[in-house]
Amino acid sequence: MPGLKKTPLYERHLQMKGKIIDFGGWLLPVEYGGIIEEVLHTRNKASLFDASHMGEILVEGPRAEDFLQKILTNDLGRLQDNGVMYSPACYPDGGTVDDILVYRYNRQRYLLVVNAANTEKDYNWFCAWLNPDVTIKNLSAAFALLALQGPDSPAILQQLTHVSLAGLKYYHFMPRVILAGAECMISRTGYTGEDGFEIFCPAQQAASLWDELFAAGNNNLELRPAGLGARDILRLEAALPLYGHELTREITPLEAGLARFVCFAKNTAFYGRETLARQHEEGLQQRLMGLVMLERGIPRAGYIVKKGEEEIGRVSSGSFCPSVGKSCALAFMHPQKVGEGDTVGVLIRQREYAARIVKIPFYRRG
Amino acid sequence: MHWHFPEDLKYTGKHEWVKMTDQNGKKTVLIGITDYAQDKLGKIVFVELPETGREVKPGESLAVIESVKAVSDVFSPVAGSVLEVNEGLFDTPELLNEDPYAAGWIVRLAIADEAEYAGLMSVSEYLTFVRQAEEEV
Numbered sequence: 001m002p003g004l005k006k007t008p009l010y011e012r013h014l015q016m017k018g019k020i021i022d023f024g025g026w027l028l029p030v031e032y033g034g035i036i037e038e039v040l041h042t043r044n045k046a047s048l049f050d051a052s053h054m055g056e057i058l059v060e061g062p063r064a065e066d067f068l069q070k071i072l073t074n075d076l077g078r079l080q081d082n083g084v085m086y087s088p089a090c091y092p093d094g095g096t097v098d099d100i101l102v103y104r105y106n107r108q109r110y111l112l113v114v115n116a117a118n119t120e121k122d123y124n125w126f127c128a129w130l131n132p133d134v135t136i137k138n139l140s141a142a143f144a145l146l147a148l149q150g151p152d153s154p155a156i157l158q159q160l161t162h163v164s165l166a167g168l169k170y171y172h173f174m175p176r177v178i179l180a181g182a183e184c185m186i187s188r189t190g191y192t193g194e195d196g197f198e199i200f201c202p203a204q205q206a207a208s209l210w211d212e213l214f215a216a217g218n219n220n221l222e223l224r225p226a227g228l229g230a231r232d233i234l235r236l237e238a239a240l241p242l243y244g245h246e247l248t249r250e251i252t253p254l255e256a257g258l259a260r261f262v263c264f265a266k267n268t269a270f271y272g273r274e275t276l277a278r279q280h281e282e283g284l285q286q287r288l289m290g291l292v293m294l295e296r297g298i299p300r301a302g303y304i305v306k307k308g309e310e311e312i313g314r315v316s317s318g319s320f321c322p323s324v325g326k327s328c329a330l331a332f333m334h335p336q337k338v339g340e341g342d343t344v345g346v347l348i349r350q351r352e353y354a355a356r357i358v359k360i361p362f363y364r365r366g
Numbered sequence: 367m368h369w370h371f372p373e374d375l376k377y378t379g380k381h382e383w384v385k386m387t388d389q390n391g392k393k394t395v396l397i398g399i400t401d402y403a404q405d406k407l408g409k410i411v412f413v414e415l416p417e418t419g420r421e422v423k424p425g426e427s428l429a430v431i432e433s434v435k436a437v438s439d440v441f442s443p444v445a446g447s448v449l450e451v452n453e454g455l456f457d458t459p460e461l462l463n464e465d466p467y468a469a470g471w472i473v474r475l476a477i478a479d480e481a482e483y484a485g486l487m488s489v490s491e492y493l494t495f496v497r498q499a500e501e502e503v
Contacts, residue, residue: 030435031408034408034409035408035409035434035435036409036434229408229434229435233434296412296456297412297432298411298412298432298437300437319434320411320412320432320434327411327412349414349430
C-alpha cells in the first residue's frame with residue numbers, strides 16, 4: 001500500500017496479529033482479536049494503544065501564551081506548569097479548526113497535541129497568525145504516542161520507573177521520565193474514560209518501550225493491545241468528541257456541548273469569540289445529545305432522527321456499547337424540539353427504531 | 367487457513383453458503399454466511415431478516431447484518447421466494463459467529479431454477495477465491 005504512513009510500532013502490530021487498516025493515511029490496527037473484548041478489557045484491566053499518528057506541535061517564545069489565547073477558546077491563564085488543558089480552536093465564524101490538548105512546560109513553551117488528520121491544517125492555521133515573538137515546530141514525526149489505559153495502568157507503568165506516579169494527578173504531566181532507557185513525557189490523560197497515561201516517547205525507542213510495558217503487564221496484570229475499533233467505542237461511551245463527527249468546520253464547540261471549554265470571560269479576544277457569544281445569546285439551533293436505543297438496531301453516523309413526522313436531528317457517532325450493554329449514539333438535535341427523557345425514532349434503512357434521549361456520558365467509571 | 371468450509375455446500379463470491387435440501391419432494395435452499403465472512407465481520411450484534419413470502423432475484427439484498435464494525439448485506443445467491451427465516455437470530459445474532467453453518471443459518475428459499483444452484487462455487491473453488499482475497503490484503 002504505497003503512500004501510507006507507518007508508526008514506529010507497525011512491526012509490533014503485525015507480530016501481535018493486529019488487523020491493519022488505512023486510517024486517514026495511517027496503517028494502524030483496528031483490532032487484535034475482538035473489539036468488544038478489547039473494550040471490556042480496557043474497562044476492567046488495562047490496554048495499550050498506539051496513538052503515534054496524533055500530531056505534536058511545539059509553540060514557544062516570550063509571547064507564546066498571548067498567541068495561544070488568541071487561537072484557543074479555553075483560558076490558558078488557568079493552566080499551570082506541567083498542567084494539561086483541553087481546548088477547541090475556532091475559525092472566526094465559530095466553526096471548529098480542531099480540538100487540542102495543551103501541555104504547558106512554562107509560560108513560554110507549550111506542546112499542542114492535535115488530531116492526526118488535522119496536523120498540517122492546524123500548523124498552517126497557526127502560522128497564519130504568528131507574531132515575531134513566537135515560533136512553532138511540527139514535531140509529530142519525532143514522537144511515538146503510547147496510550148496505557150484502564151484501572152491497572154498505574155500498577156503496570158510504576159514497574160518501569162522509580163518516580164512515584166501517585167503524585168501525577170489527572171490532567172498533569174511529567175516532562176522527563178526515563179522509561180525503558182528512553183526519555184519520555186508522561187501525562188495522566190486519555191481518550192477512554194478510564195484512568196491511564198499517555199506516554200510520548202522518541203520514535204526510535206517506541207518499540208522497546210512497547211515491549212517493556214508488555215513485560216511489566218504480564219506480571220499478573222494481563223496488559224493487552226487494543227486497536228482503533230475499541231478506542232472509538234470507549235470514547236463514544238465516555239461521550240468524548242471525535243473531530244470529523246462531533247466537531248467539524250461547520251460545527252461550533254457550543255453545539256457540540258463543549259461550552260465549559262469556551263471562556264468568554266478571558267481577557268484576550270480569540271477567534272470565533274463574537275460568533276460564539278452571539279450563538280450563546282440567541283440559543284442553539286442544534287445541540288449534541290445522547291441516545292440509547294430502546295429497540296435492537298445500531299444507530300450509525302448520518303442516520304436521521306425523527307420525532308413524529310418531523311426530522312429533528314442526525315446521528316454523529318453510534319455503536320453497540322458493551323460497557324452499557326446497549327446501542328448508543330451521539331446526535332445533533334434541535335434543543336427547542338426535544339430534550340432529555342424524550343422518546344424519538346432513529347431511521348435505520350427506512351424503518352424507525354425507538355430511542356430515548358439520555359444524559360451523557362453513557363458510561364462513567366465507578 | 368484457519369477457517370472451516372464444509373464440503374457439501376455451495377459458495378458465492380460474497381461469502382455466503384448455500385445448501386440444497388429436499389423437503390417433501392420440494393427443492394429448497396438454506397442460506398448463511400461462511401466462517402470466513404463471520405470472522406472478517408467480527409462480533410455480530412444485529413440481524414435484519416426478510417418477510418416470508420418475499421420474492422427475490424439473484425443479487426438482491428436478502429438480509430442485513432450489523433457487526434460492531436460495519437453494516438453488510440446478505441445477497442440472495444439465487445432467485446426464489448422466502449419460505450422461512452431464522453428467528454433465533456433476533457435474540458442471539460451471535461449464532462452467526464458461533465455456528466455459521468448450522469444454528470446460524472439465515473433464510474430458507476424455495477428455489478426457482480436449480481441450474482442457478484449448480485452454477486455456484488464448489489468448496490475447492492471457494493477456497494481458491496478466499497486465498498486470492500487474502501493475498502490481496
